[in-house]
Amino acid sequence: MKNKMKPKLPEGCIQCLEGRKLVLFMTGICRQGCFYCPLPESRMGKDVVFANERRLSNVNAINEAIEEAELSDSTGMGITGGDPLVVLDRTIDYIKAFKKRFGGEFHCHIYLTTKEVTKDKLERLGKAGLDEVRLHPQFLKEDLSEELKKMDFALELKKKFKWKVGIEIPIIPDCAERTIIFLDKIKDKVDFMNFNELEMSVINAPALMKKGMTWKNDSTAVKRSEKDALKVVTWCQDNVSIPINFCTASQKNQFQYKNRLRRRLKNIMKDYDIETTDGGLYRAALYLPEMKPGFHYGHKLENLDKVRRDKMLKKLSMLRARLMDDFEIPENLIELDTQKIRILTSTDIAKALKKPMKLLGLDAALIEELPTYDKQIMQLEWI
Numbered sequence: 395m396k397n398k399m400k401p402k403l404p405e406g407c408i409q410c411l412e413g414r415k416l417v418l419f420m421t422g423i424c425r426q427g428c429f430y431c432p433l434p435e436s437r438m439g440k441d442v443v444f445a446n447e448r449r450l451s452n453v454n455a456i457n458e459a460i461e462e463a464e465l466s467d468s469t470g471m472g473i474t475g476g477d478p479l480v481v482l483d484r485t486i487d488y489i490k491a492f493k494k495r496f497g498g499e500f501h502c503h504i505y506l507t508t509k510e511v512t513k514d515k516l517e518r519l520g521k522a523g524l525d526e527v528r529l530h531p532q533f534l535k536e537d538l539s540e541e542l543k544k545m546d547f548a549l550e551l552k553k554k555f556k557w558k559v560g561i562e563i564p565i566i567p568d569c570a571e572r573t574i575i576f577l578d579k580i581k582d583k584v585d586f587m588n589f590n591e592l593e594m595s596v597i598n599a600p601a602l603m604k605k606g607m608t609w610k611n612d613s614t615a616v617k618r619s620e621k622d623a624l625k626v627v628t629w630c631q632d633n634v635s636i637p638i639n640f641c642t643a644s645q646k647n648q649f650q651y652k653n654r655l656r657r658r659l660k661n662i663m664k665d666y667d668i669e670t671t672d673g674g675l676y677r678a679a680l681y682l683p684e685m686k687p688g689f690h691y692g693h694k695l696e697n698l699d700k701v702r703r704d705k706m707l708k709k710l711s712m713l714r715a716r717l718m719d720d721f722e723i724p725e726n727l728i729e730l731d732t733q734k735i736r737i738l739t740s741t742d743i744a745k746a747l748k749k750p751m752k753l754l755g756l757d758a759a760l761i762e763e764l765p766t767y768d769k770q771i772m773q774l775e776w777i
């Protein structure tokens with residue numbers, strides 16, 4: 395039996411749990427073809443880059459990703475996809491740019507498929523400054539020789555680049571035995587093993603349901619993934635001495651995501667905002683009737699032509715000036731939101747001035763929204 399003392403988690407996990415990692419989605423393209431792939435429709439197979447929730451204006455807009463890292467107080471990033479190796483030159487450009495901007499201690503870990511791994515590609519990532527490699531092999535295959543060979547490439551370069559190498563795989567219900575066969579072959583080679591609770595999306599649901607899987611309660615997690623993880627983790631406790639981490643869907647939401655939002659909130663919170671207990675922003679928004687949130691709101695905003703957009707912003711700017719003059723509102727308590735074409739202010743001001751605002755043709759709402767780039771509205775109440 396191995397030593398049961400709990401070893402330290404890998405640096406990438408520590409920073410991620412504390413919300414200090416920027417999630418850099420490098421591309422939605424991947425050739426590994428896992429039947430359980432949980433990527434959402436908006437990303438799967440699409441060559442798009444996201445820095446946290448922000449979709450970059452183009453795939454090479456590194457400055458926008460850096461801006462998101464600054465706003466989120468990130469101390470590292472997790473590069474994910476799709477498969478970042480499919481766009482290797484781009485991935486290298488981002489790592490170099492982030493290391494240059496934030497310094498060598500900015501911790502970069504990457505999720506890679508074994509499908510695309512070669513020694514040469516890994517060498518290039520190492521030279522760019524990569525700190526941690528997380529491999530996602532096709533661990534359920536009968537013949538694992540090719541997967542193990544690819545993993546060896548990353549392991550052979552450990553000394554040269556002083557990086558950590560681990561695996562990160564989902565726990566597929568009814569596959570615990572096969573998973574353990576794979577783990578047994580790598581247990582003395584890798585630095586850590588990470589397991590994720592399998593999640594269901596619109597895209598992978600048909601394939602998973604065909605195999606008899608279903609949702610767990612109200613969550614996106616797949617039933618029995620957590621139960622089977624217990625079998626895998628129990629085996630690990632008796633057979634391996636490296637860090638083992640099982641990440642549930644709710645843990646991701648409760649800790650990683652919420653902690654990341656809290657860090658961003660501190661940098662973007664305005665004088666008119668109130669922080670909610672959930673880490674959201676409670677504020678008031680004043681809309682022109684034609685730009686009120688509703689069905690296809692996101693699509694409407696995205697497809698607005700420049701002339702119409704400028705015209706509405708000009709109108710809102712005049713209405714803001716009028717409200718400031720008529721009611722002596724300080725300028726830091728009422729602002730124009732050019733991204734969502736609306737005026738933002740405090741809930742107290744909106745409640746007190748709801749009649750004059752209506753007379754000016756503005757519809758006021760009390761909203762709770764996330765402090766993310768896309769400012770997702772969680773609750774809205776028209777007043």
Ligand code: SF4
Pocket residue numbers: 424425426427428430431432433475476477507530
């Ligand atoms: S490696 Fe990841 S992104 Fe690629 S198909 Fe598998 S789950 Fe999807």
